[in-house]
Amino acid sequence: MSTFTVNGKTHGFNGDPEMPLLWYLRDLAGMTGTKFGCGRGLCGACTVHLDGTAVRACLTTMGSIDGRAITTIEGLTPDGNHPVQMAWRELNVAQCGYCQCGQIMQAASLLKATSKPTDSEIDAAMSGNICRCGTYPRIRAAIKRAAQGG
Amino acid sequence: MHAIAELELTNVSRRTFLRGIAAGTFVLAVRMSPSAFAQDKKYGGEAMSGGLKDDPRIFLSIADDGTVSLLCNRAEMGQGVRTSWALVVADELEADLARVKVLQASGDEARFGNQNTDGSRSMRHHFDPLRRIGAAARQMLEQEAAQRWRVPVSEVKADNHRVVHSASGRQLGYGELARGAAARPVPARQALVLKTPSQFRYIGRENLPLIDGFDITTGKAVYGIDAQVEGMAFAVVARPPVYGGKVKTFDATAALKVPGVLKVFAIEAPAVPSAFQPLGGIAIVAENTFAAIKGRGLLEIQWEDGPNGSYDSARFRRTLEASAAKPGKVVRNNGNVDAALARASRRVGASYYIPHLAQAPMEPPTATARVTDDACEVWGSLQAPEAIRSDLAKRFNLPLEKVTVHPLLLGGGFGRKSKPDFASEAAILSRAMGGRPVKVTFTREDDIQHSFFHTASVERLEAGLDPKGRPIAWLHRTVAPTIASIFTPNARNEAAFELGMGAVDMPFAIPNVRVENPEAAAHTRIGWLRSVSNIPHAFAIQSFVGELAATARRDPKDYLLGLIGPDRLIEAASMSDEWLYGEDPKLYPFDTGRLRRVVEKAASEAGWGRKLPRGRGLGIAAHRSFVSYTAVVVEVAVGRDGKLTIPRVDIAFDCGAVVNPDRVRAQLEGAVVWGISLAALGEISFKAGRAEQTNFHDYQVTRIDGAPAEIRTHLVRSTDFDKPLGGVGEPGLPPVAPALTNAIYAATGKRIRALPIRDQLAPTGRKT
Numbered sequence: 001m002s003t004f005t006v007n008g009k010t011h012g013f014n015g016d017p018e019m020p021l022l023w024y025l026r027d028l029a030g031m032t033g034t035k036f037g038c039g040r041g042l043c044g045a046c047t048v049h050l051d052g053t054a055v056r057a058c059l060t061t062m063g064s065i066d067g068r069a070i071t072t073i074e075g076l077t078p079d080g081n082h083p084v085q086m087a088w089r090e091l092n093v094a095q096c097g098y099c100q101c102g103q104i105m106q107a108a109s110l111l112k113a114t115s116k117p118t119d120s121e122i123d124a125a126m127s128g129n130i131c132r133c134g135t136y137p138r139i140r141a142a143i144k145r146a147a148q149g150g
Numbered sequence: 151m152h153a154i155a156e157l158e159l160t161n162v163s164r165r166t167f168l169r170g171i172a173a174g175t176f177v178l179a180v181r182m183s184p185s186a187f188a189q190d191k192k193y194g195g196e197a198m199s200g201g202l203k204d205d206p207r208i209f210l211s212i213a214d215d216g217t218v219s220l221l222c223n224r225a226e227m228g229q230g231v232r233t234s235w236a237l238v239v240a241d242e243l244e245a246d247l248a249r250v251k252v253l254q255a256s257g258d259e260a261r262f263g264n265q266n267t268d269g270s271r272s273m274r275h276h277f278d279p280l281r282r283i284g285a286a287a288r289q290m291l292e293q294e295a296a297q298r299w300r301v302p303v304s305e306v307k308a309d310n311h312r313v314v315h316s317a318s319g320r321q322l323g324y325g326e327l328a329r330g331a332a333a334r335p336v337p338a339r340q341a342l343v344l345k346t347p348s349q350f351r352y353i354g355r356e357n358l359p360l361i362d363g364f365d366i367t368t369g370k371a372v373y374g375i376d377a378q379v380e381g382m383a384f385a386v387v388a389r390p391p392v393y394g395g396k397v398k399t400f401d402a403t404a405a406l407k408v409p410g411v412l413k414v415f416a417i418e419a420p421a422v423p424s425a426f427q428p429l430g431g432i433a434i435v436a437e438n439t440f441a442a443i444k445g446r447g448l449l450e451i452q453w454e455d456g457p458n459g460s461y462d463s464a465r466f467r468r469t470l471e472a473s474a475a476k477p478g479k480v481v482r483n484n485g486n487v488d489a490a491l492a493r494a495s496r497r498v499g500a501s502y503y504i505p506h507l508a509q510a511p512m513e514p515p516t517a518t519a520r521v522t523d524d525a526c527e528v529w530g531s532l533q534a535p536e537a538i539r540s541d542l543a544k545r546f547n548l549p550l551e552k553v554t555v556h557p558l559l560l561g562g563g564f565g566r567k568s569k570p571d572f573a574s575e576a577a578i579l580s581r582a583m584g585g586r587p588v589k590v591t592f593t594r595e596d597d598i599q600h601s602f603f604h605t606a607s608v609e610r611l612e613a614g615l616d617p618k619g620r621p622i623a624w625l626h627r628t629v630a631p632t633i634a635s636i637f638t639p640n641a642r643n644e645a646a647f648e649l650g651m652g653a654v655d656m657p658f659a660i661p662n663v664r665v666e667n668p669e670a671a672a673h674t675r676i677g678w679l680r681s682v683s684n685i686p687h688a689f690a691i692q693s694f695v696g697e698l699a700a701t702a703r704r705d706p707k708d709y710l711l712g713l714i715g716p717d718r719l720i721e722a723a724s725m726s727d728e729w730l731y732g733e734d735p736k737l738y739p740f741d742t743g744r745l746r747r748v749v750e751k752a753a754s755e756a757g758w759g760r761k762l763p764r765g766r767g768l769g770i771a772a773h774r775s776f777v778s779y780t781a782v783v784v785e786v787a788v789g790r791d792g793k794l795t796i797p798r799v800d801i802a803f804d805c806g807a808v809v810n811p812d813r814v815r816a817q818l819e820g821a822v823v824w825g826i827s828l829a830a831l832g833e834i835s836f837k838a839g840r841a842e843q844t845n846f847h848d849y850q851v852t853r854i855d856g857a858p859a860e861i862r863t864h865l866v867r868s869t870d871f872d873k874p875l876g877g878v879g880e881p882g883l884p885p886v887a888p889a890l891t892n893a894i895y896a897a898t899g900k901r902i903r904a905l906p907i908r909d910q911l912a913p914t915g916r917k918t
Contacts, residue, residue: 018440
């Protein structure tokens with residue numbers, strides 16, 4: 001039995017330790033803000049924070065998170081008004097929106113480490129997050145806007 | 151429109167509630183407009199299944215607190231249809247957009263009109279009906295207020311969610327008026343007074359917020375894959391890796407030992423061609439998706455590949471090239487090409503190749519179904535909810551009204567989710583599980599290997615030039631497996647809807663034009679992918695224009711404008727275009743002036759002709775598709791090592807009047823990234839009948855570090871909202887790839903004739 005927190009709430013798990021956190025969140029905990037995109041750490045749609053740092057939930061096994069703190073998009077802020085979320089809305093970044101939870105979690109992690117990222121720092125930090133709708137120019141602009149506000 | 155308290159909306163069965171209403175005489179009156187009596191061919195939205203509906207009682211309700219609820223009858227997949235629907239109706243309704251909620255209509259074309267969300271049709275077809283829905287409801291509210299105040303209706307006016315009588319200073323909110331207004335007759339279409347563009351508050355306005363913006367950024371938005379149905383099980387399917395193949399033998403012993411795996415079922419393979427049917431295979435149903443995936447990995451399956459087991463796309467390319475070298479079915483013929491070629495002072499020819507592509511939306515195809523003896527319910531990411539509804543009614547021998555389809559948000563579609571094979575699988579498995587709800591998830595590997603692939607194509611172009619380098623003859627051979635092959639055995643020629651995507655509807659002022667379509671057999675499932683056949687046709691034609699300009703030693707933009715020629719309206723029939731995106735040829739002639747203007751706009755905004763450092767270049771291309779006009783200028787920088795970067799793209803676009811400029815710009819930005827992605831990286835290849843790519847490491851798509859540093863969108867906007875609209879979702883894409891390769895030519899002198907570009911720019915790049 002491992003115990004960990006998701007958005008501050010304690011969870012326990014005693015199933016298959018190989019199960020990725022992604023499927024625990026989605027299928028067992030019913031938290032669907034964390035998205036499935038590739039299952040191999042190639043697209044970033046499932047990005048969550050593990051002890052405050054962005055990781056891919058599809059590569060994070062349930063056997064590896066005992067005692068750790070998970071934050072998902074649902075728990076990034078209580079009111080949905082993280083500077084990154086607000087910037088995303090102000091610039092209408094999303095098209096289909098499916099990848100944006102992962103993009104936002106990645107961007108929030110970036111800004112925590114680098115408060116005023118350059119274009120190339122943004123590209124480097126965000127290149128693991130695919131958006132098929134092609135919202136990249138607005139993602140760059142929104143990260144800069146969030147950095148100014150933060 | 152219906153005045154109901156918000157609670158009633160969830161308590162009352164929507165089906166019963168709306169069906170009685172939809173059968174009203176108003177709908178009949180609309181149907182019996184004079185043109186409906188004529189035997190004329192129908193065009194546009196009226197020609198689509200279910201047609202167009204504009205009865206406000208079907209789509210609108212206003213609660214006592216004034217909250218307006220609008221049922222959106224088209225699928226949201228990132229094009230912003232839910233936001234744009236709301237702003238059009240709110241504007242004509244004179245409602246406060248912030249008090250409009252958008253609900254998603256279930257699949258029911260008899261009630262809601264056409265719901266097949268593809269072909270860049272939503273706003274193009276539904277703008278006028280949406281305006282009528284809003285205006286009719288507004289007039290009903292005004293009539294109700296006038297009657298209550300006992301004043302002539304001409305003295306009252308709807309104004310931002312209330313009706314006012316300025317003479318007496320009285321006013322009533324929409325919530326107060328709704329119940330009475332709903333009982334009034336719906337005004338006849340001729341009695342509707344639509345706003346003039348100067349009265350618009352939302353239509354045409356920049357930067358309106360997305361209706362789903364908060365939910366999307368907080369993880370609350372519910373996509374097809376997010377459906378949660380009480381008691382559901384989770385499934386994945388091992389499908390035949392070759393199209394037309396089937397299971398020979400399988401052993402599920404190890405799979406069944408995985409904790410959480412519940413059942414293993416064989417799904418029968420369909421006959422080929424299989425249209426939108428699932429491919430068959432072995433399904434694993436489990437208590438969670440991970441257990442299902444793990445179990446599937448332990449299945450031992452022997453496949454029988456069938457006749458497509460030898461499909462090799464590299465060899466197939468040579469087959470296509472050989473076909474393109476020989477005459478084929480003539481699909482357009484103006485003048486005498488052979489004679490003109492014979493007397494030309496110079497002949498130029500080139501062939502272009504684009505491989506198969508997969509749509510790869512970020513949300514893979516996923517659906518959940520519950521099928522019992524007497525009813526069926528489906529939740530999923532479905533571009534065409536009615537298609538799966540009628541399919542399941544037939545499959546389970548149920549009356550149509552016993553099949554309920556809930557379209558949820560689509561995490562991208564790009565054509566893939568107009569085929570509901572995944573929803574059929576969920577339904578088959580729920581039935582097999584005795585009615586337990588089952589969610590079928592395509593893993594990314596499933597998505598990439600079992601797409602309905604974009605065709606693979608060779609386009610051969612030949613021109614005869616006069617002494618000044620202007621073409622007097624144009625011969626185009628287009629060779630590509632057709633989408634028709636998934637419906638019709640041995641279909642080997644492109645359908646009218648494929649030829650009409652840029653091959654025959656070529657507008658250049660050239661006296662002798664012949665387009666031929668040699669045969670090509672399909673060896674995998676071919677399907678629609680954003681912009682469809684416009685992709686290869688525009689790539690070839692606009693690349694060839696660049697090559698001709700170079701031959702003639704002319705500026706590519708000036709040369710392109712010369713080919714477009716004087717402003718004129720070209721009838722589709724004169725180009726043998728039998729498609730025209732289903733639109734009325736009288737309303738949508740090819741307007742070369744509009745094409746010219748977007749070329750000029752893109753060029754001037756991009757600073758065409760400016761001096762650039764070594765290794766940099768500008769390329770231009772233009773194309774009409776989905777009855778809209780696009781021109782693109784790409785700036786590239788190619789490093790000594792062959793590394794390609796894109797500092798800037800300017801895209802000029804004319805879709806007529808613009809309803810929601812922010813979403814039009816977003817679609818253009820996305821089209822630019824899509825075009826660059828497929829040009830730079832996109833390829834699905836086949837060996838032994840199997841797609842060789844499996845996930846985003848080998849089916850590469852453009853990431854943020856490969857996207858243009860800057861995309862500038864330029865809308866060439868009509869202010870006339872009475873003129874027919876053009877499409878938006880797809881027409882931005884086709885000219886992007888050739889503008890990019892034309893820019894590479896300008897920067898390096900290297901002509902890319904086969905996509906993807908990948909390592910072709912490296913000093914020791916691969917030969918194509």
